[in-house]
Structures are given as C-alpha cells and as structure tokens.
Amino acid sequence: MLKMTPLNQVHRDMNAKMVDFGGWDMPLHYGSQLDEHHKVRQDAGMFDVSHMLVVDVEGGHVRDFLRQLVANNVDKLTVPGKALYTCMLKPDGGIIDDLIIYFLSESWFRLVVNAGTADKDVAWITSQRDKSAPDLEIKPRRDLAMIAVQGPTARTKVWQVIPGAQSITENLKQFQSAVFDQYFIARTGYTGEDGFEIILPVTDAADFWKKLYSAGVAPAGLGARDTLRLEAGMNLYGQDMDETTNPLESGLAWTVDLKSERDFIGKQALLQTPIKKQLIGLLLLDKGVLRSHQRVITRHDNSQGEGEITSGGFSPTIGQSIALARVPADVTVGDEVHVLVRDKQLAAKVVKYPFVRNGQILI
Numbered sequence: 001m002l003k004m005t006p007l008n009q010v011h012r013d014m015n016a017k018m019v020d021f022g023g024w025d026m027p028l029h030y031g032s033q034l035d036e037h038h039k040v041r042q043d044a045g046m047f048d049v050s051h052m053l054v055v056d057v058e059g060g061h062v063r064d065f066l067r068q069l070v071a072n073n074v075d076k077l078t079v080p081g082k083a084l085y086t087c088m089l090k091p092d093g094g095i096i097d098d099l100i101i102y103f104l105s106e107s108w109f110r111l112v113v114n115a116g117t118a119d120k121d122v123a124w125i126t127s128q129r130d131k132s133a134p135d136l137e138i139k140p141r142r143d144l145a146m147i148a149v150q151g152p153t154a155r156t157k158v159w160q161v162i163p164g165a166q167s168i169t170e171n172l173k174q175f176q177s178a179v180f181d182q183y184f185i186a187r188t189g190y191t192g193e194d195g196f197e198i199i200l201p202v203t204d205a206a207d208f209w210k211k212l213y214s215a216g217v218a219p220a221g222l223g224a225r226d227t228l229r230l231e232a233g234m235n236l237y238g239q240d241m242d243e244t245t246n247p248l249e250s251g252l253a254w255t256v257d258l259k260s261e262r263d264f265i266g267k268q269a270l271l272q273t274p275i276k277k278q279l280i281g282l283l284l285l286d287k288g289v290l291r292s293h294q295r296v297i298t299r300h301d302n303s304q305g306e307g308e309i310t311s312g313g314f315s316p317t318i319g320q321s322i323a324l325a326r327v328p329a330d331v332t333v334g335d336e337v338h339v340l341v342r343d344k345q346l347a348a349k350v351v352k353y354p355f356v357r358n359g360q361i362l363i
Contacts, residue, residue, distance in 0.1 A: 005050035006145045006205040014219055022116040024051040026222055033223035037316045040191055040228055041359050044151035045220035046212050049190075051115035054141040054199060055122060058108050065133040066101065066109060068264050069125065071247060073257035077103035083175040083188060086255050087247045088121065089266030093273060094243040095250065097121050098235065100188060102177055110184075112146070114237050128265070145205035147198050149217055150228075152359060154195035158185070161211045169196070190225065192232025192357045230322065231315050233281065233354030239292055240279065240310040240324055246270060249326065251279035251353075278329050279310070281353030282337070283363060284321035286346040289314055295340040296325050296348075307331070309339065317356045318363070324353065 002025040011018065016027035027048065029036060039045045057065070066074045072086030082103050088096045097117040102110040113121045122140055129136050149158050159166040165180045169187070172178060177186035184199035200208060213219065226236070233251075235241055241250040248256065248270060258270065284290050290312030298307055307327030315322045323339075331337070333352050338345040351363045 003051070005048055006202040007048045007050060007147075007209055010206050010209055011048065011219075016219070016221060019222070021051070021222055024115060026051065027219070029221040029223045030219045033221065033227070034316055036218060036220035036224035037227050039218040040151045040193055040220060040224060041317055041356075042152065043218070044149060044154040044157050044195070044216065045218045045224065046209065047148040047150070047220050047225055048145075048209070049148050049197070050145040050202075050205065052146060053113050053115065053118035053122070054144050054146070055111040055113060055125065056108065056139040056141055057111060057125070057136060058139065059133070059136040060107060061133060062107060062109050062136060065129065065136055067262050068132070069128055070099075070101065071256040071264055071266060071270075073260055073262060074101060074103070074109070075260070075262075077101070079176075080104055081172075081177045083177060083186060085175070087241075087252060088124070089247070089264070089270075090243060091265055091269060093246040093266045093269035095237070095241045095245060095247060096124055096243060098237055098241065098252070098255075100186075102186065116238060143202055144199050145202045147200070147205065147209060147212070148189055148191075148195065149198065149212060150189045150191040150193045150195035152194060154193070154217070155187075157212065157215045157217050158196050158198070160215045161208070190232075190234055191228040192234070192354060193228075194358065226311075227313055227316055230311050230313055230324070231317055231354070231356035233324070235279075235324075236311055240326075245326070246273065248273075248275050249277040249279070251324075275329055277307075277326050278331070279324055279326055280331060280333070281351040281355060281363070282309070282312075282323040282325050282339070282348040283318075283351050283355075284323075284339070284346060284348045285336075286348075288321065288341050288344075288346050290321045290323035290339060290341075290348070296327055297338045297340065297345065298327055298331050298335070307337075315355060317359075318361055322355050323348075
C-alpha cells in the first residue's frame, strides 16, 4: 500500500497523473509538466510536499544536541524563525540526509527532513538523543501538512488567501519564518524562485490548497519540481548525494562548518579524507538529453579519470539539456567533456551552476 498525503483526493479530483514516489502516491503532473514549470518561473505554482516530515526537537539544551548532530553550525541561528540548511552525517562523513533546521526558541527547534529518509532520520536522531541528551523529546509531526507556493507572484497570492499574514511575513528574508494563526510560513523553497513553504494542520490542507487554486496558483507535480530544482542547481538526496558521498564532494561545502572548534558527527572523517571529486554543472553542446548515471569522460586520454552524471534532463527555461555531475576535482569551469549517451560521445561544457535563479538564465 502506498502512503498518501492529506491532499491525495484533491490531486485525483484535479486529474493528476499519480505515480509511486519512494512509496508515496504523488502527482507527477496535472496535464502538462512543461506548463507547470513555466508557471512557477513566470507566475506562481504550488507543490504538495506533505510527504516530507516535520520533526520537532524540544527540551533543555536542544542547541547543544544539534551542535554535534549536524555539519552546519546552529549557533548561526540567533533570531527566532531563522532557518539553516545542513547535512546530517555518519561518522565516516557519508550523508544521512540534507535538511532544514528552524530555530523557534532555546527549547524548540524544528527540522524538516526528506520523505524517503524520514524513518531512518528519526531513528538516527533518536539514537543520538539516547546517547547524549535523553531528556529531549523527538516529535515526528504527521499531524502537519506542507505546501510550497513558488514563483514571482507566490507571496502576493498567499497573502490574498491568508488575510492578515502580509504584515507578519512581508519583511521575512530568505530562510526566515513566522507563525500566523495555524500557519507556519517560511520563505524557503526548492525551485530557485521566491515564495513560501507553509506548514499547517492536516485538517486544513485541502481547503487551503483549493483557496490557492482559486487565487490563480497553478498546481504543479514532481516532474516540474525536478526540472525547476535542477535548473536551480539544488541537490536531490538519493541522486546527487547519499550515504556513500560526503558534502565536500557534493557541492555542499558551504553547509559544513569546519572552522569553529565545535565537534560534530563526521567532522574528523571530513578533515582526514582528501577531496578527489566535485559536483559541477554541464551544458550539453550536441543534440541529446543528459540523464543520471551517464558516464562523463573528462579527457580524451582519460588522464583525469571518469565522472558520472547525478541529475540530468532538458531545461525548459534554457532550451538545452543540463546536468549535475560528479567528476575529478581538477576539472574546471570552461572545460569541454564528453558524455556517453547510447555509445556515442556527446560534447558538453563545464559551467558554474545554478543555471537559473529568479527567472534569469545565469550561464
């Protein structure tokens, strides 16, 4: 039996094409993945991300616990509502998950973890809690739903649907959040566009979704979400990183604090492991489509070794195929490489990602 979000019937009523996404029954698209992609870039679209899990960590010394649990430094969180993107690592530096942490008070931090790793994450966090901070409460919040509203007009349309929320949220900066009535509203997202991710009670989710739709927010599925996040150069857990890769070789060095004296799980492994690979962007120069797991040949004589595409596809905004790829560390922006597609070597250029942000092509 597939798991279902609180919006499952709403998706079906809107004639969504439903697919199995890591054990969840989720909408792939509502008719046209391409239209949904462009709607988010040009106007506003909404995504059901209720399969992701909110985990509240509460009690005394939560900050001390999170200092050693994750690779980024929660001491950066000094203002209530501020959020931090980070990775949670194994002792060998492998990535258990990437997640967002919100600071709500010194006795309450909120984590949002990926759907496919949620059970594993909760088990890991609980095991670490039992070792070092047994008085903390770990609260998975399946009573909450989450809807992402993204695009240049997203915030304006959310304010239409939640009267009174504008005064509380219009001055939020990126990666800040605020609470208004039953809504937890964060200025975060996974598309490279502005907008809000809204956490609310499961019982209110369907009505809220319908009100957003009436305000002109287009429903968007997993297909558009993937092309949008790829254009924005955002990692997907299970493709661009996993337990066999570390953040320093996954384009996530900016989420790791190695400078402070603070120790955290995986720190020693990161300090002791030489960096041999890196995550880079690719723009296909020949005709074809880049896909994950295709081999990347970085020199004709193969002196630099091979790489592999981790995420690839056609970019609707750019009109060409793009990819993220893990390649040897000495590959540089501007290099030409070759990607093996159906036994043909197609030329691609190494570019700096993100490819698209806030509707603008950056490469």
